[in-house]
Amino acid sequence: MTEMVYGTVPVRDVEPILPKWWRTVDTWTLTCILILFGIGMLLGLAASPPLAERNGFDPFHYVQRQAIFGGAALVALFLTSMMSPTLVRRLAVIGFAGAFVALMFLPVLGTDFGKGAVRWYSLGFASVQPSEFLKPTFVIVAAWMMAASQEIGGPPGKLWSFMLTMLIVGFLVMQPDFGQACLVLFGWGVMYFVAGAPMILLIAMAGLVVIGGTVAYQNSEHFARRIDGFLNPDIDPTTQLGYATNAIQEGGFFGVGVGEGQVKWSLPDAHTDFIIAVAAEEYGLVLVLVIIALYATIVVRSLIRLMRERDPFIRLAGTGLACMFGVQAMINMGVAVRLLPAKGMTLPFVSYGGSSLIAGGIAVGMLLAFTRTRPQGEIGDILRGRMR
Amino acid sequence: MIRTPLRPLARILDARKKGENPDAIERENLRIRHEQMRDSARTRAEGRLLVLGVMFFCAFSVVGARMGMLSASEPSEPRAQTQGASIVAARSDIVDRKGRILATNMETHSLYAHPQQMIEPERTAKALVQIFPELEEERLIKDFSGNRKFVWVRKKISPEQKQAVHDIGEPGLLFGPREMRLYPNGALAAHVLGGTRFGQEGVHSAEVVGTAGLERFLDDDLRDPAREGRPVQLSLDLTVQSAVERVLAGGMMLMNAKGATAVLMDVHTGEVVSIASLPDFDPNDRPAPPVEGSPSDSPLFNRAVQGVYELGSTFKIFTTAQAMELGLVNAETMIDTKGPLRWGKHKIRDFHDYGKELSVTKIIVKSSNIGTARIAQMIGVDRQKDFLGKLGFFEPTKLEITEAKGGKPLLPPNWSELSTMTISYGHGLSASPLHLAQAYATIANGGYQVTPTLLKQSGPRYGERIMRPDTAAAARTMLRKVVTEGTASFGEVPGYYVGGKTGTADKPKERGGGYYKDKVIATFASMFPAHDPKYVLVVTLDEPSENSGDKPRRTAGWTAVPVAAEMIGRIAPLLGLRPEYEQNSPVVMTSN
Numbered sequence: 001m002t003e004m005v006y007g008t009v010p011v012r013d014v015e016p017i018l019p020k021w022w023r024t025v026d027t028w029t030l031t032c033i034l035i036l037f038g039i040g041m042l043l044g045l046a047a048s049p050p051l052a053e054r055n056g057f058d059p060f061h062y063v064q065r066q067a068i069f070g071g072a073a074l075v076a077l078f079l080t081s082m083m084s085p086t087l088v089r090r091l092a093v094i095g096f097a098g099a100f101v102a103l104m105f106l107p108v109l110g111t112d113f114g115k116g117a118v119r120w121y122s123l124g125f126a127s128v129q130p131s132e133f134l135k136p137t138f139v140i141v142a143a144w145m146m147a148a149s150q151e152i153g154g155p156p157g158k159l160w161s162f163m164l165t166m167l168i169v170g171f172l173v174m175q176p177d178f179g180q181a182c183l184v185l186f187g188w189g190v191m192y193f194v195a196g197a198p199m200i201l202l203i204a205m206a207g208l209v210v211i212g213g214t215v216a217y218q219n220s221e222h223f224a225r226r227i228d229g230f231l232n233p234d235i236d237p238t239t240q241l242g243y244a245t246n247a248i249q250e251g252g253f254f255g256v257g258v259g260e261g262q263v264k265w266s267l268p269d270a271h272t273d274f275i276i277a278v279a280a281e282e283y284g285l286v287l288v289l290v291i292i293a294l295y296a297t298i299v300v301r302s303l304i305r306l307m308r309e310r311d312p313f314i315r316l317a318g319t320g321l322a323c324m325f326g327v328q329a330m331i332n333m334g335v336a337v338r339l340l341p342a343k344g345m346t347l348p349f350v351s352y353g354g355s356s357l358i359a360g361g362i363a364v365g366m367l368l369a370f371t372r373t374r375p376q377g378e379i380g381d382i383l384r385g386r387m388r
Numbered sequence: 389m390i391r392t393p394l395r396p397l398a399r400i401l402d403a404r405k406k407g408e409n410p411d412a413i414e415r416e417n418l419r420i421r422h423e424q425m426r427d428s429a430r431t432r433a434e435g436r437l438l439v440l441g442v443m444f445f446c447a448f449s450v451v452g453a454r455m456g457m458l459s460a461s462e463p464s465e466p467r468a469q470t471q472g473a474s475i476v477a478a479r480s481d482i483v484d485r486k487g488r489i490l491a492t493n494m495e496t497h498s499l500y501a502h503p504q505q506m507i508e509p510e511r512t513a514k515a516l517v518q519i520f521p522e523l524e525e526e527r528l529i530k531d532f533s534g535n536r537k538f539v540w541v542r543k544k545i546s547p548e549q550k551q552a553v554h555d556i557g558e559p560g561l562l563f564g565p566r567e568m569r570l571y572p573n574g575a576l577a578a579h580v581l582g583g584t585r586f587g588q589e590g591v592h593s594a595e596v597v598g599t600a601g602l603e604r605f606l607d608d609d610l611r612d613p614a615r616e617g618r619p620v621q622l623s624l625d626l627t628v629q630s631a632v633e634r635v636l637a638g639g640m641m642l643m644n645a646k647g648a649t650a651v652l653m654d655v656h657t658g659e660v661v662s663i664a665s666l667p668d669f670d671p672n673d674r675p676a677p678p679v680e681g682s683p684s685d686s687p688l689f690n691r692a693v694q695g696v697y698e699l700g701s702t703f704k705i706f707t708t709a710q711a712m713e714l715g716l717v718n719a720e721t722m723i724d725t726k727g728p729l730r731w732g733k734h735k736i737r738d739f740h741d742y743g744k745e746l747s748v749t750k751i752i753v754k755s756s757n758i759g760t761a762r763i764a765q766m767i768g769v770d771r772q773k774d775f776l777g778k779l780g781f782f783e784p785t786k787l788e789i790t791e792a793k794g795g796k797p798l799l800p801p802n803w804s805e806l807s808t809m810t811i812s813y814g815h816g817l818s819a820s821p822l823h824l825a826q827a828y829a830t831i832a833n834g835g836y837q838v839t840p841t842l843l844k845q846s847g848p849r850y851g852e853r854i855m856r857p858d859t860a861a862a863a864r865t866m867l868r869k870v871v872t873e874g875t876a877s878f879g880e881v882p883g884y885y886v887g888g889k890t891g892t893a894d895k896p897k898e899r900g901g902g903y904y905k906d907k908v909i910a911t912f913a914s915m916f917p918a919h920d921p922k923y924v925l926v927v928t929l930d931e932p933s934e935n936s937g938d939k940p941r942r943t944a945g946w947t948a949v950p951v952a953a954e955m956i957g958r959i960a961p962l963l964g965l966r967p968e969y970e971q972n973s974p975v976v977m978t979s980n
Contacts, residue, residue: 194433248458285459296448303441307434337454
């Protein structure tokens with residue numbers, strides 16, 4: 001009666017975006033990321049004043065910038081995570097094209113900021129590192145190609161994606177940026193693995209990596225010096241690694257106290273590559289273990305959620321994003337504890353850096369978009385089962 | 389329940405038969421195949437994702453565990469050492485051939501001040517001057533009360549001085565650790581060791597760099613961290629060196645000489661067992677180089693290596709040896725010695741008139757200039773030059789001390805036949821005593837070139853053969869006769885069969901040409917035992933004069949020879965040589 005009198009209540013045939021997002025998003029991962037971001041700000045307070053002092057800025061200049069970029073990164077994260085996988089894929093392909101062109105023009109238009117590798121575009125108020133944006137979008141594109149190859153009569157997407165990977169790796173090595181090159185290669189490798197790589201091929205690739213490493217060691221001074229530094233059993237206390245090790249030891253379990261750390265004054269990269277050393281020195285092992293646990297939770301949880309995923313594209317893309325994120329964090333921390341040779345790599349969401357933060361926000365946003373709960377054809381299974 | 393037929397094609401045929409559209413069935417088949425493929429891919433992916441997840445978990449655990457281990461360990465490097473590059477101060481020791489210390493390092497302290505932390509600069513300055521009288525009080529007060537932040541007070545202080553400074557109780561005075569070079573034997577082998585100074589200096593350490601001698605020549609080696617403190621072993625023998633220096637100093641005083649030098653060298657290995665130059669200095673407190681006067685009169689001057697002198701008649705043996713080598717003469721060939729020998733406007737005389745002619749042996753024994761010059765004429769300019777060059781007289785010696793480079797022989801600007809004649813008896817060519825020892829070693833070892841070295845060798849190091857063994861043996865017989873029946877009769881040391889040749893050369897005037905009448909360089913170049921020489925010993929006295937007789941005697945036979953004989957008598961037992969007595973000499977045995 002009521003309907004007849006007042007007309008029907010307007011009902012949208014789709015669920016409102018926000019409630020749906022909240023219902024389906026992986027809140028655990030989201031929480032972990034927000035905590036990581038908070039820790040990043042906290043450590044930025046500790047690690048960046050020396051840099052600001054060196055460059056003649058207000059002590060918390062870099063913290064303010066980090067907050068601004070972080071805000072932007074969070075907005076990007078939320079927006080991306082609300083998108084549908086299809087929309088994510090479309091935007092990412094466009095973004096990939098843009099980032100790839102930017103990467104190609106780096107040798108002409110880029111700047112090296114006196115660090116010996118041309119990796120950045122200087123925009124005046126900020127610098128942009130195209131490879132940071134290239135990484136996540138590349139994962140989407142490669143996943144798309146691989147997923148397409150799994151269709152009957154689909155294109156040879158695995159081969160295409162491999163060629164694309166090699167092209168990007170070539171450009172990155174030219175900069176030289178072996179770290180990002182390795183990450184891209186690794187991301188593709190993981191996706192290929194999950195997409196069903198034959199075992200023999202995997203072993204052959206491991207061999208290729210070894211050979212490639214040897215060649216790089218012999219031909220690149222930059223690379224060789226770092227490996228030598230790693231293989232040398234005793235640490236020269238005046239190297240970055242020496243300082244970092246010392247800082248971790250000084251920190252002990254509970255740290256030397258907030259603001260009491262010394263390593264940030266000696267390490268040029270304390271706010272980026274060696275931020276974990278600052279964390280270890282000032283807040284001790286406790287905070288470091290929390291950070292590690294957060295990264296591990298994000299990666300492992302995402303991978304487990306992806307196990308249920310039936311759409312090959314989403315599965316592959318999610319895997320690539322999660323693994324890249326995890327490996328980057330692991331390499332950064334592994335270097336500080338001398339498990340891995342020295343390699344400049346930022347700690348996602350914690351290290352200072354505009355491009356790195358925003359790109360990280362986008363990447364994690366995409367990951368969250370892919371790991372959202374969605375119908376996986378369970379009903380179909382039941383029906384099919386009944387049919388059989 | 390619809391049964392799925394085993395063969396899809398059967399369904400299509402069936403459908404055709406019934407007149408249905410087979411495409412729908414085709415699509416259905418395709419869909420099923422696709423789904424099966426996806427399912428299998430999914431199960432595989434599920435497994436692989438699980439593997440990845442576990443791997444990541446393990447890897448993160450490893451990083452965490454490693455962090456925990458690092459945090460639990462103590463920082464191994466103290467902070468102070470990580471600041472700035474440290475100065476490498478460790479310098480290897482220098483030891484003699486038996487491992488006895490010649491140079492080592494000692495921990496000491498430097499004293500510096502931070503004037504801005506000083507409480508009572510004036511009282512401090514006053515107290516410091518009492519401890520270190522060489523400091524000036526006004527200057528210290530000025531330094532301490534000015535704006536300077538850092539003042540060096542003393543670079544090296546003794547433990548007693550350190551305690552005294554401590555007792556002043558001034559917080560602005562600070563000590564820095566220092567490693568200093570110590571030569572525990574004082575002036576012994578001073579010219580070989582040279583000395584050191586502080587190089588790059590910091591508060592926490594200072595670099596020690598060699599300034600002269602071996603310390604400078606082997607500086608890089610001594611400071612090389614790769615040596616890991618292994619000492620540098622020299623060929624010198626500390627006891628022999630000590631005996632040589634004592635006898636030489638005594639001889640120098642007795643013979644009223646202003647300088648003296650001795651070189652003792654192993655004829656087979658080229659090892660310099662002892663090398664001395666007097667006057668000497670203490671390398672612990674090396675004097676500054678002289679600013680006036682001749683540098684060759686300074687104690688820093690190494691006469692044995694840097695000093696080039698006309699070595700006189702000691703050269704005669706090279707002339708006769710070469711003539712015998714070339715087959716021009718033999719030991720008994722008679723040579724015209726009628727004097728004076730005229731050559732243009734020059735006259736060559738002998739010390740005494742030796743009559744009309746002498747055998748080659750006698751020319752050496754009596755030391756006849758005329759006879760030697762005649763033999764040199766037979767040899768000729770080119771062959772003589774070639775031979776002396778092979779003996780090493782044209783280049784500085786290669787001894788491992790920086791000064792060796794400075795000992796460049798002086799050769800005649802144009803080597804005329806007259807030069808050949810004068811050089812044959814040791815005038816007109818100046819070389820160092822070490823050059824002479826090197827050349828005598830060739831005669832002593834049977835004709836091989838030898839390079840003198842200060843580093844201990846494991847065995848003989850022969851160079852090119854430049855003389856037949858029989859020539860060398862004949863030359864040695866002559867040298868022995870010089871001692872038994874010739875000019876070096878004071879050189880006989882019972883049981884050691886010394887052989888050698890004296891040389892007395894007038895000193896050239898420093899300014900203008902000509903020679904002094906009453907200043908000589910007296911040299912005795914010897915080897916022992918003469919029948920199978922092990923060592924050569926060259927003793928040179930600068931301006932000696934033996935005044936026991938009614939008029940001063942300056943010839944080497946009266947000055948250098950007795951000193952050398954005394955030296956051999958003392959060092960031969962130290963070198964492990966047994967005295968040999970002839971069978972028929974009566975052996976007296978005493979029982980108490």
